[in-house]
Amino acid sequence: MPRVKRGTKRRARRKKLLKHAKGFFLTKGKLYRSAKEAVNRSLRYTYRDRRVRKRDYRTLWIQRIGAAARNNGITYSQLIHALKTGGIDLDRKILADMAVHDAEGFTALVGSVKQHMPKQSPAQGHASKTGAANAARHVASRQPKAEPIRHHEEG
Numbered sequence: 742m743p744r745v746k747r748g749t750k751r752r753a754r755r756k757k758l759l760k761h762a763k764g765f766f767l768t769k770g771k772l773y774r775s776a777k778e779a780v781n782r783s784l785r786y787t788y789r790d791r792r793v794r795k796r797d798y799r800t801l802w803i804q805r806i807g808a809a810a811r812n813n814g815i816t817y818s819q820l821i822h823a824l825k826t827g828g829i830d831l832d833r834k835i836l837a838d839m840a841v842h843d844a845e846g847f848t849a850l851v852g853s854v855k856q857h858m859p860k861q862s863p864a865q866g867h868a869s870k871t872g873a874a875n876a877a878r879h880v881a882s883r884q885p886k887a888e889p890i891r892h893h894e895e896g
Contacts, residue, residue: 802837809840813851819858820851827857 755773761783762769762776769779807817815823824831829850831839839847 799833802833805837805840806833809844809847810851813848815851815855815858820854823854823857827854829854 758780759771759773759776761780764770765776765779768775770776803817806820810817810820831850836847839850
């Protein structure tokens with residue numbers, strides 16, 4: 742079998758890789774071996790960070806929606822729950838955009854959504870339940886503890 746030296750193929754492959762490494766610092770942009778490592782690492786980071794970017798935007802949207810919802814007297818979780826029960830299909834990206842650029846529209850949306858929220862009396866509310874439980878626990882903690890019963894004297 743004849744010997745193959747791969748002259749043009751090798752050059753084309755290395756040229757393509759060095760083109761990807763253009764602008765990298767020092768030898769990472771000029772020497773093939775270090776450029777290859779740097780390009781592989783950068784491709785791993787770009788793959789990972791495309792997913793991280795989606796997470797970051799989602800958290801940003803949630804923060805914006807939560808801040809706008811609190812300005813309208815409702816929490817983020819109550820707003821999302823009321824939207825789902827009301828059958829309003831708006832994703833967080835659209836809601837965040839409304840909160841930033843169309844505050845009146847967001848206020849109107851919150852006003853229409855408040856109809857779908859369950860009505861709670863103060864006796865049934867979550868805060869009163871935990872408040873009563875905490876008060877009972879606090880009173881119980883101030884009671885003196887009974888001494889343990891000892892059957893014989895320990896010396």
